[in-house]
Amino acid sequence: MLRSLMIVSIVALAQTAAAQPCTLLMGYRTTDRLPYIAAAPDNTGLYLDLYTEASRRIGCQLKIIREPKNRVLDSLKIGRIDFYPGLIFSPERGKDFYFLPNGLPSQQVALTRSGLQALNSLQIMRGKTLIMAMGGAYKEAIQHGINVRTPPELTIEKAIEMIESSKADVYVDELSSLTYYLNHYPNRNKLMLHPNCCGGVQHFTMGISRQSSNTKYIPNPKFNPYHDVNAENDPLKLAPNSTMSRFSQAVWQLNKEGFTAKLYKKYYGIDMPTLDEHTPMQSE
Incomplete structure (x- = not known):
């Protein structure tokens, strides 16, 4: 009888754990950057709409943490926060962050x-x-x-x-x-x-914590050791089955479906520039 109760309890706990959605932690500074995000503690804006939907697509929930930018970046370095939605690659940042398109254009x-x-x-x-x-x-x-x-x-x-x-x-x-x-x-x-000072349209990038529990990495078969490391030439890549990889894939799928373009039009009142696989990513 006792053993049966223990088995039932273990099964119930496992089912409860399985029913809990994963959580993705997005960090951002306290000041606003409209219409991406309002000033803390108000998180409304394009980022919230886009990444809430991408998280939902993979069975996760999005939580946003607002702190001064330096503190957010420090939290990213140790994996307390998963990603920062608008971050540009630099060699120094590349040691702590992995960079991917954030689903939006940059000019x-x-x-x-x-x-x-x-x-x-x-x-x-x-x-x-x-x-x-x-x-x-x-x-x-x-x-x-x-x-x-x-x-x-x-x-x-x-x-x-x-x-x-x-x-x-x-x-x-x-x-x-x-x-x-x-x-x-x-x-x-x-x-x-x-408008012509600083290059054309690029993929806006997000910085992903290399220490995040929602990441797994594998060797990047396309890495070229004879070129400088940058956002598109990293020795590692996200494992396809990792949570952040699935999140990134969901963000890209929303772009292909036109979901992101509709959000862009809603917030900016202009058409979103076209992004595809050949559009370069931002870097310093």
Whole structure:
């Protein structure tokens, strides 16, 4: 009788555990980046809609943790958080994070005060003060004689204030984010966008913790040891049966189904640039 009860209890516990959905932990800074995500503790936005659906597709639930960016990245390094949805590859970050497309397009553009010369390359920015979020994509900017600053917790609103007050000359950010903000900005005529400064459309990338319990890695058969390690040339790759790999596949499937394009249109009011397997990923 006792043995029967123990067997029943074990089976019940196993069924309960199996019924519990897996949890994916997404980390993000406390400040907003509309329309991707609102300011903490409000997590509404495109990221929430997209990644909640991708998580649901693989039987998981999404939980979002909001902390200062440095603290979030430290938590990612030790595996307390699974992924950061908008993170750009650098060799230093590549030691702790694995990079994959986050399902959204990226096109970096420059914002300046009106009346300046069109910025069609980094070289034209020589001698100017460039501000961008920590981990921005242009490490080579310094090599072109550009004064690069990365103010902590930099927002578009703060960047525009610095541009208008001449504390900085150029701000580099996503075309989609800047367009969204400027559409609601009363002094839009005082500012100028430079869409051809910084390359074309790329895959926006997410950084996945290499220590996450939802990851497993296998050797990457396409790794080229004679080329630099980057977002597309990593010695390892996610095992196809790992949770984060299945999550990434679900994100890509949502793109192919047009789900992501509809979200993009809803939040930005413009059509989403086309992304396919041949579109390059972001990297510094």
